[in-house]
Amino acid sequence: MKPQEPPKWMLHFFQWFCREDLYEAVCGDLLVQYNERAVSLSPFRNNVLFFLQVLTFFQPFAWRRLHNQSIPNLMFTNHLKVGFRLIRRNPVYATINILGLAVGLSAVMLIALFIHQEFSFDKFHSQGEDIVRFTYRLETPTASREGAKLPFPMKSVLEADYPEVRKVARFYYWGGDTPLLSHGDHKHTEEGLYFAENEVFQVFDFEFLAGNPNTALKDVRSIILTESLARKYFGTEDPMGKVMTYKNEDDLIVTGLIKDIPSNSHISFDALLPIELQRQRWMGWGQYTYDLEKDWNWAGAWVYALLNTNTDLASFEKKLQSVADEHLNTEEQGGFSIEVQSLFDIHLHSDKSAEPGANGNLTMVYAFAIIACLILLIACVNFINLTTAQASQRLKEIRMRKVMGADRMHLVGQFLIESLMLVCFSSVLAIVFSYLILPLFNEFMGSALTMGTQQIWIVVGVSIVMFSVAVLSGLRPSVAIARFQVTQQISSVRSSGIFNRLLIVGQFAICNVLIIGIFVIEGQLDFLRGKDLGFDQDQMMVLRHGRNLSKDQFEVFQNEISALPNVENLHRGYVAGTSAYTNTFKPVGEGQDTYSFGIKWIGEGFTDMFGLVMAEGRMINAESSADIRQSILINESAARSLGWTNSESIGKQLSFLPGGASNPEEVRIVGVMADANFESLYEPVLPSVFRMPQSAVGSEVSLKLSAQGDLLNTIRQVEAAWDLAIPEWPFEFSFLDQRIQEQYVKEENLAGAIRYFAMLAILIACAGLFGLSMFTIQQKTKEIGVRKVLGATVRSIFVLLSGRFMRLIVISLLFAIPMGKYLSSNWLDEFAYRIQLDVMVFVWSGLISTLMVLVAIGAQSIKAAIADPVHTLRYE
Amino acid sequence: MKGTYLGEFEELVLLTVGILYDDAHGISVQQELEKQSGRKPMISAVHKVLVRLEDKGFLTSELGGATTERGGRRKRLYEMTPAGKKALAGSRALRNKMWDAIPAVVWEGGSI
Numbered sequence: 007m008k009p010q011e012p013p014k015w016m017l018h019f020f021q022w023f024c025r026e027d028l029y030e031a032v033c034g035d036l037l038v039q040y041n042e043r044a045v046s047l048s049p050f051r052n053n054v055l056f057f058l059q060v061l062t063f064f065q066p067f068a069w070r071r072l073h074n075q076s077i078p079n080l081m082f083t084n085h086l087k088v089g090f091r092l093i094r095r096n097p098v099y100a101t102i103n104i105l106g107l108a109v110g111l112s113a114v115m116l117i118a119l120f121i122h123q124e125f126s127f128d129k130f131h132s133q134g135e136d137i138v139r140f141t142y143r144l145e146t147p148t149a150s151r152e153g154a155k156l157p158f159p160m161k162s163v164l165e166a167d168y169p170e171v172r173k174v175a176r177f178y179y180w181g182g183d184t185p186l187l188s189h190g191d192h193k194h195t196e197e198g199l200y201f202a203e204n205e206v207f208q209v210f211d212f213e214f215l216a217g218n219p220n221t222a223l224k225d226v227r228s229i230i231l232t233e234s235l236a237r238k239y240f241g242t243e244d245p246m247g248k249v250m251t252y253k254n255e256d257d258l259i260v261t262g263l264i265k266d267i268p269s270n271s272h273i274s275f276d277a278l279l280p281i282e283l284q285r286q287r288w289m290g291w292g293q294y295t296y297d298l299e300k301d302w303n304w305a306g307a308w309v310y311a312l313l314n315t316n317t318d319l320a321s322f323e324k325k326l327q328s329v330a331d332e333h334l335n336t337e338e339q340g341g342f343s344i345e346v347q348s349l350f351d352i353h354l355h356s357d358k359s360a361e362p363g364a365n366g367n368l369t370m371v372y373a374f375a376i377i378a379c380l381i382l383l384i385a386c387v388n389f390i391n392l393t394t395a396q397a398s399q400r401l402k403e404i405r406m407r408k409v410m411g412a413d414r415m416h417l418v419g420q421f422l423i424e425s426l427m428l429v430c431f432s433s434v435l436a437i438v439f440s441y442l443i444l445p446l447f448n449e450f451m452g453s454a455l456t457m458g459t460q461q462i463w464i465v466v467g468v469s470i471v472m473f474s475v476a477v478l479s480g481l482r483p484s485v486a487i488a489r490f491q492v493t494q495q496i497s498s499v500r501s502s503g504i505f506n507r508l509l510i511v512g513q514f515a516i517c518n519v520l521i522i523g524i525f526v527i528e529g530q531l532d533f534l535r536g537k538d539l540g541f542d543q544d545q546m547m548v549l550r551h552g553r554n555l556s557k558d559q560f561e562v563f564q565n566e567i568s569a570l571p572n573v574e575n576l577h578r579g580y581v582a583g584t585s586a587y588t589n590t591f592k593p594v595g596e597g598q599d600t601y602s603f604g605i606k607w608i609g610e611g612f613t614d615m616f617g618l619v620m621a622e623g624r625m626i627n628a629e630s631s632a633d634i635r636q637s638i639l640i641n642e643s644a645a646r647s648l649g650w651t652n653s654e655s656i657g658k659q660l661s662f663l664p665g666g667a668s669n670p671e672e673v674r675i676v677g678v679m680a681d682a683n684f685e686s687l688y689e690p691v692l693p694s695v696f697r698m699p700q701s702a703v704g705s706e707v708s709l710k711l712s713a714q715g716d717l718l719n720t721i722r723q724v725e726a727a728w729d730l731a732i733p734e735w736p737f738e739f740s741f742l743d744q745r746i747q748e749q750y751v752k753e754e755n756l757a758g759a760i761r762y763f764a765m766l767a768i769l770i771a772c773a774g775l776f777g778l779s780m781f782t783i784q785q786k787t788k789e790i791g792v793r794k795v796l797g798a799t800v801r802s803i804f805v806l807l808s809g810r811f812m813r814l815i816v817i818s819l820l821f822a823i824p825m826g827k828y829l830s831s832n833w834l835d836e837f838a839y840r841i842q843l844d845v846m847v848f849v850w851s852g853l854i855s856t857l858m859v860l861v862a863i864g865a866q867s868i869k870a871a872i873a874d875p876v877h878t879l880r881y882e
Numbered sequence: 883m884k885g886t887y888l889g890e891f892e893e894l895v896l897l898t899v900g901i902l903y904d905d906a907h908g909i910s911v912q913q914e915l916e917k918q919s920g921r922k923p924m925i926s927a928v929h930k931v932l933v934r935l936e937d938k939g940f941l942t943s944e945l946g947g948a949t950t951e952r953g954g955r956r957k958r959l960y961e962m963t964p965a966g967k968k969a970l971a972g973s974r975a976l977r978n979k980m981w982d983a984i985p986a987v988v989w990e991g992g993s994i
Contacts, residue, residue, distance in 0.1 A: 031957055032925075034948075034955035034956065035957075059925065062924055
């Protein structure tokens with residue numbers, strides 16, 4: 007049998023560096039061992055071992071010799087030595103180059119981590135390719151709506167009629183709920199209690215630490231905890247089989263323990279309870295007839311399914327139209343369709359109402375990617391310009407090398423090694439920087455990025471990109487220098503070639519666009535922050551468990567509160583500035599058009615509480631039960647979309663179709679409320695209907711506190727009143743203005759991050775210009791001296807020196823302004839309320855960039871201009 | 883010429899070459915060293931020392947003995963030079979002298 011051989015390239019590599027007289031013998035020895043191992047090892051492992059053995063010979067004793075010196079030695083030592091000397095001789099240049107590149111690179115690395123995280127959402131589900139979510143779309147001439155939730159009975163229909171569906175899994179969660187979970191002395195209000203069913207574990211991959219995934223949620227009184235929630239209640243104890251109490255009412259047994267949900271999951275929860283539990287609770291364990299599994303009017307569940315592999319989503323979606331027609335569309339309201347969404351599309355592409363969590367924003371991801379590229383570009387331009395400028399100072403050295411017989415390849419090699427050296431330093435620094443900045447970045451972005459062994463490929467990948475970029479940017483100056491002839495004049499190699507000037511123009515065009523961007527983002531966010539929402543939100547306290555107050559308990563609470571001097575008002579009903587529910591309305595006797603309006607169940611004194619103004623008509627009379635039943639208010643936007651003026655609306659009738667029910671209620675408009683933006687400033691005011699419920703039980707409770715008086719004391723008094731009224735629920739609250747502010751936190755942080763990265767880019771560009779101006783001025787020392795001797799003033803020299811750069815900045819502005827204008831108006835168009843682009847924005851950004859350039863090059867220029875010609879013209 | 887100092891591992895390799903007599907090459911030296919001392923040096927370390935000993939003039943070498951399992955490549959067979967023999971003898975003599983200089987009481991384990 008022919009003996010097995012290691013790959014040829016390994017042998018060639020060995021032969022390349024190894025001494026000829028040693029190669030044959032050593033290679034033979036290695037092959038003997040190779041053949042011995044071939045019996046027991048796979049060829050791959052054997053080859054790897056062989057290569058490692060070859061590498062152990064990469065030592066000076068085995069290196070091939072050339073003119074008494076081994077080749078690697080000869081090349082590296084000299085170039086490295088010269089490189090180090092250059093850094094020492096020109097520390098400013100080296101610092102700008104290394105630091106600029108390092109800072110840029112670490113910014114790019116952080117952004118790459120972020121982008122990777124955004125694109126990795128839900129990828130950990132092994133069957134993710136075949137998982138879909140069902141959503142609905144409502145499209146009528148007057149309304150358009152998309153929602154992520156569907157009615158619960160979707161599941162039975164999908165399972166029964168569609169063979170392409172293998173498993174259906176539903177989640178349910180309602181954000182307004184504030185469930186209390188307790189075990190012994192541990193009693194907490196939990197945000198992340200989701201309802202689900204056992205199929206969830208056959209569709210998704212949530213990792214079980216204990217319990218059986220096939221049966222864990224089968225029993226109606228079971229609960230599955232995540233690791234961190236279990237720790238909160240049980241510490242180090244084993245939670246399995248323990249009893250927990252839900253909402254002070256139902257005892258549940260812990261039947262499963264799962265790992266915490268990864269941060270890159272679009273759906274995230276702390277514990278799972280069976281949907282059956284919710285169903286039974288609402289049925290009063292058999293007392294009532296309401297069955298959520300039969301309710302087609304309430305879109306309450308996120309419905310996921312595992313499909314057969316290679317199901318065509320488009321044709322599947324078409325088949326589902328019959329479900330929508332049969333169950334969702336009614337005579338009164340049509341236009342519903344059911345859509346199928348791939349699991350991987352949810353995080354970045356889906357922005358429907360009632361998503362399980364805040365999804366990512368593809369525009370922001372792109373913005374970050376673009377900024378990362380720009381930072382990289384600017385750092386590279388610095389690198390190219392500075393290396394070229396610096397190389398033009400080394401003509402003596404280069405000439406000497408040429409005379410001594412160096413050919414072009416040697417010189418190119420030398421420059422490449424030098425720039426690679428700088429890149430190596432930068433890369434190491436960049437990794438250190440990224441590690442240090444990462445916690446800060448996470449806090450700012452609200453993300454949970456890590457740089458561990460799994461992410462090492464990002465570091466490696468970015469380093470490789472950076473490395474090749476550096477080679478390319480090192481190549482340009484080195485080729486230019488190497489081409490130059492020994493006999494040529496020094497002046498013929500200049501740092502200020504047209505290419506380099508173009509680079510500077512490009513760099514500052516980018517910077518100016520970024521400055522304009524910062525101004526626009528800042529202005530818009532300021533505008534949103536200061537925008538009057540149209541209702542009072544200060545000193546407004548919202549009780550977290552207010553919904554649980556029974557009629558009697560609320561009366562007790564109300565009595566106690568009315569005695570407090572520092573509580574101005576108490577309201578039971580819709581809290582302004584919180585989530586919106588919509589419903590379908592039809593004007594009576596005015597054609598067949600239906601309208602989708604927001605519905606807000608308000609309490610007595612709603613307008614006083616939130617400082618709202620009636621534009622027309624009157625408030626609903628809370629004393630009269632007939633008025634409560636029959637009367638509604640609408641807002642001005644609703645009047646407008648109905649095509650009525652405020653006064654026309656009064657007395658008109660609407661029929662109220664709760665979710666398409668067949669027996670509509672007819673209600674009369676008694677008042678029109680002035681528009682106020684209760685939802686998000688990203689959206690225009692939602693046309694809304696205000697109605698009073700027959701019974702206020704189950705509504706939220708809010709209090710308006712007096713701006714005067716001791717706030718802490720007032721809160722304590724309210725707490726005492728609460729404890730008297732309903733001691734079994736904890737006293738927890740939030741302030742409305744904070745709650746509203748939180749809606750904007752994510753956007754603000756993202757915009758803020760973009761702002762900081764933009765500033766970073768500008769800073770790097772300025773540092774580059776600083777370095778470049780230093781070189782040009784050094785080159786012109788003699789020229790300045792001669793000019794001064796001939797009578798030039800300090801001012802004229804300053805103008806001469808900075809003028810060159812200023813011209814470039816002005817040209818860059820010509821490119822930047824239209825570009826910035828286009829991009830900012832694009833961005834602003836996303837908002838319902840936006841600032842207008844002001845000419846001053848462009849003037850200011852132009853001035854700022856000019857100022858920054860003056861600072862960067864000014865000190866150098868002034869120093870050169872006032873220098874005494876006696877020193878500059880001295881002949882050494 | 884490099885110094886004639888003989889390091890510990892160099893001495894072992896030199897002794898091994900002597901033991902192997904007419905078949906001292908990289909692998910056989912490595913194997914013999916393992917047999918004698920119980921430690922298995924890396925093949926590159928063995929070659930490194932062989933090259934160094936040759937540079938110092940303690941060894942001489944020639945190529946010979948190609949086999950198929952070596953991929954048709956010849957062995958580099960090492961042989962001790964007179965200088966090598968002298969160095970080994972010198973090293974041994976030094977040791978003996980120093981051994982003899984140790985007072986007998988040290989071996990008997992008596993205390994001062």
